[in-house]
Amino acid sequence: MQRLTISLSDELADAFDQWMRQRGYTSRSEAMRDMLRRELGERDLAQDDNQPCVAVLSYVFDHHQRQLSSRLTSLQHDHHDLAVATLHAHISHEDCVEAVVLRGRSAEVSAFAHSVIAETGVRHGMVQLIPVTPQPQPAPGWRRVK
Ligand code: NI
Numbered sequence: 001m002q003r004l005t006i007s008l009s010d011e012l013a014d015a016f017d018q019w020m021r022q023r024g025y026t027s028r029s030e031a032m033r034d035m036l037r038r039e040l041g042e043r044d045l046a047q048d049d050n051q052p053c054v055a056v057l058s059y060v061f062d063h064h065q066r067q068l069s070s071r072l073t074s075l076q077h078d079h080h081d082l083a084v085a086t087l088h089a090h091i092s093h094e095d096c097v098e099a100v101v102l103r104g105r106s107a108e109v110s111a112f113a114h115s116v117i118a119e120t121g122v123r124h125g126m127v128q129l130i131p132v133t134p135q136p137q138p139a140p141g142w143r144r145v146k
Contacts, residue, residue: 044131049107052134054084057100057113059125064094068121075119076100079112106131 008016016031025031044051063069076083084101091097100116102109106129117125 041131045106045129051106052132053106053109053129054132055102055109055127055129057127060095060097060123061121062094063096065121075116082109082112
C-alpha cells in the first residue's frame with residue numbers, strides 16, 4: 001500500500017468534496033480509488049480490442065412490438081459464448097427491462113451490445129464494460145466439492 005499526497009486548488013477540492021457527497025462517498029480515499037480505477041479501466045479497454053472484460057448491458061423494450069422479444073432472445077442465443085445471464089423484469093403492461101451479463105474480449109462484447117441497442121424498439125440501451133485480469137480456464141468436467 002502506498003500513501004499519495006496531492007495538492008489541489010481550493011476550487012477543485014471543493015468540487016471534489018461536493019461530487020463525493022452526491023455520490024455517497026464518506027472517504028476521499030475511496031472516492032479517489034474509484035475514480036482512478038474507472039479512468040485506468042477505460043484506458044485499458046480503449047487500448048486493446050482483446051482486453052478480457054465483463055459487461056452489463058441494459059435496455060427497455062415493448063414486448064408487444066412484433067417479433068422483438070424473440071429477436072432479442074435469438075441474438076443472445078447466437079452469441080451464447082458472450083451472454084452469460086439475463087435478468088428480465090416486467091415494468092408495466094407494455095415495457096420490460098433486461099440486464100444481460102456479458103463476458104469476452106472487449107471488441108466482441110462491445111459490438112454485440114451495440115447491435116442489441118441498435119435494434120428497433122430497444123430504448124435506453126446502455127453498456128458498461130469492466131476490464132478483468134485473464135484467469136486460467138478451469139479444467140473441463142465435474143470437480144469434487146470439498
Ligand atoms: Ni416482460
